[in-house]
Amino acid sequence: MTGEGTNERKPVLAVTLGDPVGIGPEITAAVLAEAESAGLARGLAVGDAPVLRRAVDVLGLDVEVNAISSVADATFTPGILDVLDLGIVTMDLPWGKVDPAAGRASVEAIEVATRAALAGEVDAVVTSPINKEAIWAAGSKHLGHTEMLGELTGSDRFNTMFWVRGLRIFFATRHMSLRAALDAMTVDNIEHAIREAYTALRVFGTDEPRLAVAALNPHGGENGKFGDEEITAIRPAVQRALADELNVFGPVPADSVFHQGLQGRYDGVLSLYHDQGHIASKTVDFDGTVSVTVGLPILRTSVDHGTAFDIAGTGTASAGTMRAAFRAAAELAPYAPRLREAYPPAR
């Protein structure tokens, strides 16, 4: 019933399989096979066809895997899972065991998908989890997806935005100890994070964003009684942003700011350390927490969980976060051209 024309307008999303022996292939197969997903976007997998086939078997899905060598060959047809075939993993690897070939396939899928996005062949990249040890065994030196994507696109502005129940959560610091995060609470760092978050909110279509900055200490420090970072760093950074006419609030005590944001009082919240925003979003909606990479010329969403080697191949992994990441990519795809303008590729 749906004409070719309707289908044509749907965004094209490249979904990487992630580590072939993790849960990535299963959750990708599950989401790509759903009629609901097909209603939102035209999805294709990026990885090894035999790996996707094995995942389809694990789940007992009644779909056919169609190996293709270019995006142009994708059929985007119900009952068929198109996969941009890498030809790396051609035989069954043991589930849940770190494997250099699996690592190589993980890296290659990201590279292929990213190149397709940079070339405009796909509107967004959705990534499944990879295993650090596996990619290191395959010779990669990266810490994870985001650093890899930064290098592939020539960007050093990459950052993570969480999208949960309509609220966008940004991070001033992330993968460092809590003590190191405290040491990073300078006016300059926080001002920079405010500006980057503000830019991201605008790029994703909020013309006059309302951004709240979380406080660091209990009750926002109670005027210096429980810590002084609010006075020495956070407030001055907010003042600088306000002086530049950015619509910024805070510091707002962290046990209120996410609640208020979810109620619609703010478009975004700047979290000062990793767990601050992570606890908020994952406690309120674990499966609905989508990670969106900002600061790249391409759109990329991701699950924010790991490879779950312990349950890979059992068909029991929840595809909830992948579903949310796929949906988010479909919804944000119209902004992909603005990403390229805001964060132009370096080369």
Place this chain on the structure above:
Amino acid sequence: MTGEGTNERKPVLAVTLGDPVGIGPEITAAVLAEAESAGLARGLAVGDAPVLRRAVDVLGLDVEVNAISSVADATFTPGILDVLDLGIVTMDLPWGKVDPAAGRASVEAIEVATRAALAGEVDAVVTSPINKEAIWAAGSKHLGHTEMLGELTGSDRFNTMFWVRGLRIFFATRHMSLRAALDAMTVDNIEHAIREAYTALRVFGTDEPRLAVAALNPHGGENGKFGDEEITAIRPAVQRALADELNVFGPVPADSVFHQGLQGRYDGVLSLYHDQGHIASKTVDFDGTVSVTVGLPILRTSVDHGTAFDIAGTGTASAGTMRAAFRAAAELAPYAPRLREAYPPAR
């Protein structure tokens, strides 16, 4: 239709009005007037009758305020709000202004309610918010309710437990800067907090509690890569508890542990710093977060918000948290005798 006998078995809850010029009187009046509350417990207010009357007027409630001088005189009758009258604030004070008389009434209400609980006249105390400046202006030296209750009951083991959607959240540290909380992450401190949390879970009826300890650093520190407190302090403390056959888990990354707890995997979660547990519980259910004081010989629940001087007297304050605190006290009242055994009054 409800016979005297049924009514007799319902716990008696003393609800303090808190600061007379804050939102305490309104939220107390609202909850005590509800048929639903009356179905759970027999509630009476503790404060000044004129203050409660003014709150009833603000809300336009069709109830009568009945000033009494002892719990034995309470009528516990629908349409009547019994109030243990203090006789301190007898005329209208301006809403939302720090006032020594208001502070004195705040303190006195807590003392009267606590004495009634110690004497066994009431099963629990539910407290409305007080204003620190007001109680200090009235000569009190306490930081807040909990310290005051500790002194009144001769206990120094007082601690806060959050109760949200069935999960109990405990705190290893609380009202100190985040940096000071990091400095407090010693094996002894964490072991002590684990044991106190474990005891509280047992006192409140969980015979074989499953207690999870949150991690401090992102991803639980990733084996020391992002901070080493998991290795040097948290894990050794958990080991000590396990050696004593306590059913303790962790450290569990903080962005998973509360989610897992809410799913029922644990009975309680030990939060290492104030905001860790506060962000989790208040983001998932702001109005449903009840504070229960543990370590006292009496049962006390509380709202965990402030006096909201800016909206006091307008009738717009949400009574949601007070409703939850009242309900929690009614539900936990059967354990009040166990509290007295576990945490005997010092004198």
